[in-house]
Amino acid sequence: MARQRTRDKVHQAVLSLAGEGRVGAITMEGIAARAGVSKQTLYRSWSSTGVILFDALLARSVDEDGVVVVPDSGDLARDLEELATGMVAELSDPTQGPLLRAVTAEMQSDDALAEEFRRLLLGPQMTAVSERLRQGGVAEPDDVAELFVGPVLHRWLLRSRPFDADWVSAHVARTVRAAGGVRDRPTATPPVGVTL
Amino acid sequence: MARQRTRDKVHQAVLSLAGEGRVGAITMEGIAARAGVSKQTLYRSWSSTGVILFDALLARSVDEDGVVVVPDSGDLARDLEELATGMVAELSDPTQGPLLRAVTAEMQSDDALAEEFRRLLLGPQMTAVSERLRQGGVAEPDDVAELFVGPVLHRWLLRSRPFDADWVSAHVARTVRAAGGVRDRPTATPPVGVTL
Amino acid sequence: MARQRTRDKVHQAVLSLAGEGRVGAITMEGIAARAGVSKQTLYRSWSSTGVILFDALLARSVDEDGVVVVPDSGDLARDLEELATGMVAELSDPTQGPLLRAVTAEMQSDDALAEEFRRLLLGPQMTAVSERLRQGGVAEPDDVAELFVGPVLHRWLLRSRPFDADWVSAHVARTVRAAGGVRDRPTATPPVGVTL
Amino acid sequence: MARQRTRDKVHQAVLSLAGEGRVGAITMEGIAARAGVSKQTLYRSWSSTGVILFDALLARSVDEDGVVVVPDSGDLARDLEELATGMVAELSDPTQGPLLRAVTAEMQSDDALAEEFRRLLLGPQMTAVSERLRQGGVAEPDDVAELFVGPVLHRWLLRSRPFDADWVSAHVARTVRAAGGVRDRPTATPPVGVTL
DNA sequence: TTATAAGCGAGACGGTACGTCAGGTCTTCCG
DNA sequence: CGGAAGACCTGACGTACCGTCTCGCTTATAA
Numbered sequence: 001m002a003r004q005r006t007r008d009k010v011h012q013a014v015l016s017l018a019g020e021g022r023v024g025a026i027t028m029e030g031i032a033a034r035a036g037v038s039k040q041t042l043y044r045s046w047s048s049t050g051v052i053l054f055d056a057l058l059a060r061s062v063d064e065d066g067v068v069v070v071p072d073s074g075d076l077a078r079d080l081e082e083l084a085t086g087m088v089a090e091l092s093d094p095t096q097g098p099l100l101r102a103v104t105a106e107m108q109s110d111d112a113l114a115e116e117f118r119r120l121l122l123g124p125q126m127t128a129v130s131e132r133l134r135q136g137g138v139a140e141p142d143d144v145a146e147l148f149v150g151p152v153l154h155r156w157l158l159r160s161r162p163f164d165a166d167w168v169s170a171h172v173a174r175t176v177r178a179a180g181g182v183r184d185r186p187t188a189t190p191p192v193g194v195t196l
Numbered sequence: 197m198a199r200q201r202t203r204d205k206v207h208q209a210v211l212s213l214a215g216e217g218r219v220g221a222i223t224m225e226g227i228a229a230r231a232g233v234s235k236q237t238l239y240r241s242w243s244s245t246g247v248i249l250f251d252a253l254l255a256r257s258v259d260e261d262g263v264v265v266v267p268d269s270g271d272l273a274r275d276l277e278e279l280a281t282g283m284v285a286e287l288s289d290p291t292q293g294p295l296l297r298a299v300t301a302e303m304q305s306d307d308a309l310a311e312e313f314r315r316l317l318l319g320p321q322m323t324a325v326s327e328r329l330r331q332g333g334v335a336e337p338d339d340v341a342e343l344f345v346g347p348v349l350h351r352w353l354l355r356s357r358p359f360d361a362d363w364v365s366a367h368v369a370r371t372v373r374a375a376g377g378v379r380d381r382p383t384a385t386p387p388v389g390v391t392l
Numbered sequence: 393m394a395r396q397r398t399r400d401k402v403h404q405a406v407l408s409l410a411g412e413g414r415v416g417a418i419t420m421e422g423i424a425a426r427a428g429v430s431k432q433t434l435y436r437s438w439s440s441t442g443v444i445l446f447d448a449l450l451a452r453s454v455d456e457d458g459v460v461v462v463p464d465s466g467d468l469a470r471d472l473e474e475l476a477t478g479m480v481a482e483l484s485d486p487t488q489g490p491l492l493r494a495v496t497a498e499m500q501s502d503d504a505l506a507e508e509f510r511r512l513l514l515g516p517q518m519t520a521v522s523e524r525l526r527q528g529g530v531a532e533p534d535d536v537a538e539l540f541v542g543p544v545l546h547r548w549l550l551r552s553r554p555f556d557a558d559w560v561s562a563h564v565a566r567t568v569r570a571a572g573g574v575r576d577r578p579t580a581t582p583p584v585g586v587t588l
Numbered sequence: 589m590a591r592q593r594t595r596d597k598v599h600q601a602v603l604s605l606a607g608e609g610r611v612g613a614i615t616m617e618g619i620a621a622r623a624g625v626s627k628q629t630l631y632r633s634w635s636s637t638g639v640i641l642f643d644a645l646l647a648r649s650v651d652e653d654g655v656v657v658v659p660d661s662g663d664l665a666r667d668l669e670e671l672a673t674g675m676v677a678e679l680s681d682p683t684q685g686p687l688l689r690a691v692t693a694e695m696q697s698d699d700a701l702a703e704e705f706r707r708l709l710l711g712p713q714m715t716a717v718s719e720r721l722r723q724g725g726v727a728e729p730d731d732v733a734e735l736f737v738g739p740v741l742h743r744w745l746l747r748s749r750p751f752d753a754d755w756v757s758a759h760v761a762r763t764v765r766a767a768g769g770v771r772d773r774p775t776a777t778p779p780v781g782v783t784l
Numbered sequence: 785t786t787a788t789a790a791g792c793g794a795g796a797c798g799g800t801a802c803g804t805c806a807g808g809t810c811t812t813c814c815g
Numbered sequence: 816c817g818g819a820a821g822a823c824c825t826g827a828c829g830t831a832c833c834g835t836c837t838c839g840c841t842t843a844t845a846a
Binding site for chain 4: 415416417493494496497498499500501502506509510514518532535536538539541542543544545546547549550551552559562563566567569570571572
């Protein structure tokens, strides 16, 4: 069956539409037209634009192996800074960012989508961060992961202030302080990974 | 433009519709019908459902004096806990919560709405929190305010986990630790207020 | 585009609405509702109520073969009288009359509709009358056809006076006189027909 | 009070709007705006756009004395030709023509307007023509007047063919023939007039 | 001269219809 | 026989006018 072929065309169409701005204006009809696919075909596999956007996002962000990678150099502060910088880059990406915004918006009124989002994207990422923190000897790694990620989300979703490198460093410092200091291993081990 | 009588009818309609769940399904036509008002009248004063929802929210949350009040007992940890508990209560309120969700969602694709939100709601609130932190001797009060509020937003918007009292306490403790400890005044002063 | 089934429903709806008087109050929404059809479906095939009314009129008046028939008994005066009587009957018909009134009214401000009207309804009819006059040996048949039809239109559109049988006879006599008398064939031939 | 002043402003506005084409698109709001008058003032004196258009038309066509003038040189054919030429000129006038079209259209679904039209415009004009024909010894002057005017209306309203001088002459000849020939006075008398 | 009421502009208001867009479903027909 | 094409019903969009209804602001007489 031409399923994968169709998925690719649809993802391609979504990314190209998203790249043109106006992510909020993406419609089933628009995607169908751009992908050269019938509306019926879309509805057969996805129930709403939100789901399609999320699917496209996922296909791109877990590129091949379905693994979330978190840096693990042995220096927690350095790793957190790298992590935060990566997040900021993704959120600022002209394609990824708007897609994530749209999905986050739709989640607010679509429970099923929210569930998928948590299960396939948010959960693994939070787990990976938490795991890295536990490696570093942090006591309540889940909560500290939240403390680390929450302010980034706040700035981004509420658009309060732009990101800059100084803020990222200071934020890492605060997070580490909140965690009760670092007791990281002195020697490096392989990076932490979580399979989706 | 719109007479106060009309505004009241519209806000009333929005709240009643929001109370019935399905906030995502609120439409201009639905509001007009419920309020007993014509569509033209809505469009004359508000440009989208998002703007109306926000207006209704604002009218309700700054009831009379347009002032954001933050507790100030002299004990920063206690005040933050009270503050967080209040936020959680609002976010969990069956009317406020869904309205805020809807507005936050629409902000993602409506820059003007986002601007208003920041100017009239988010800004004053963040400023008030920040001000209380400064009173408590916190060094970078704006950033710490963000650190305090961000994780709440994260849990709520991404619906990762429900709120509970223990988490609130622990979160306050982490925030205080991240702020570098408290050097609060020993005696109470009047609560901090910020006029919208 | 539109399926025959849809066209039939629409024509049916128009005729039923027209039969209820108030032809001037016929609207796209009204037709859609009565026909059990969506507005989109109407707009897909017809650009205005005028066009729909005209289409319904046409569908009814050229029932099957798309031919305009003019009597041809060999006696021009008798044929013209029959023709005029038929016209008067149509204009007085409780469904046809109001429809024609409405279409004529809309033609005054819709050039495209006027063009269609001329091409598909007025033209063939005038040609058929003219042809019959030519058969009767009338010198300038087009102009005399106009002389014959014009006063009927005048009475009807300007609502100056009602039609009666005596007037019809006298009008035919005047027309024949204006044509310079009759030199009709003594023997009957098949009636004149013009294909639309 | 300042009634006449208002009427003038309104008539002025109507004529200027009519001169811009799109007579069918003339609205109460448009007239009010152009005339610098409130809608209430319009509704106080006129019940619909059709009535206003007709009023403006009337104010212009019976300029001062409210009299319809028909030429009366003693030569009926010549007078009819002059008359027809005048009618054609009016119907072709870039302001009068469209106004008349619009009024004629609205008459089709507004009985009260139709009645006024007949009483104040059509009636006097037909009577004047008929009177001139009677002067010329025509037997059934009312019907012949109709025979004379009808075809002009036919060409104009149904937009079948443009007017030209040759057609006018031929039409007058046909009319005279239909009337049974002319038995006009050899000497001229004052022109026939009918007071509105 | 000052109230004082009538005439008027401005325009908010509840409506109806407009013409368009997209959401989902169902049918047709081609490869 | 699966999928592209697209007709179809539905419901909401945002706009234009409708006809009614206050509002204040002239302005021109009556107190």
